[in-house]
Amino acid sequence: MKRSVKGGLWLWFHKMASPAYFYDVAGRLIPWCVIITAILLLVGLIGGLVFAPADYQQGDGFRIIYVHVPSAWMSMFIYIVIAINSAIFLIWHIKLADIVARSSAVLGASFAFLALVTGSIWGKPMWGTWWIWDARLTSELLLLFLYLGYIGLRSAIDDRRVAGKAGAILALVGVANIPIIHYSVVWWNTLHQPASVSKFDDPSIHLSMLIPLLSMALAFKLFYLCIVLINSRSELLEQEKRNQWVKKLVAEL
């Protein structure tokens, strides 16, 4: 029994890694993905902008949290996804892993950019400055540069396999920055406030403020899934255009 489950899982894994099958499944997932993203976004925005009470210190200014924190989380999450897929690509040469990594980079950079910009806009009224060179802000800026370096490196190399390998190595070296971002507010003295959500035993944030935040975070995650599915499909079409399944698909258009 145990063996057949494992076999089934392995079979599924192989099926998913087959381009034609992935293209088909991704195409069917996208509409659901869009619907769920829209619902979560609506719940998060209404909850965050209307129902959550004003903060006792920051007034309504704290509402920037609902775009800032999910963006910052996503910038790290997507980087980790890229790093994991890079490792899979380097070790097992699974092409789909490279496609997922490549398809994630621009949105990851966008989230890093948003985390920095909304943080800056939030910092001005609360800290009195747009920017300080502290560990949290500097390591997040480094993350944006890692994304841009990754995108630039890949597009500078014509050979797809070499570009994938070079990108994967860069992504894996840069992953050291992720724990630095996360712990920067603990290790170094800073204006940036410490984590208030990830202390699950005693989160220092009220439920009416927390629920919209989690809803926005999930919405951003689902949005990323939509984008990565669309981009991976584009990438598959490009790479497999000489294969039978793409020809058949195009002929049926």
Added chain:
Amino acid sequence: MSEFFAMGGYAGYVWSSYGIAAIVLFLNAFSSLRRHQSILHRLKRLESK
């Protein structure tokens, strides 16, 4: 309603944050969809030649 948009005096900060986020995410979605469409069209043109 105007009280809602005033955001307790933080209107400029709050709405610019949400606005920039909306623009950046919209551009991501738009360019991804357009790329997929244009690849399909290109492959279709190549096929009919």
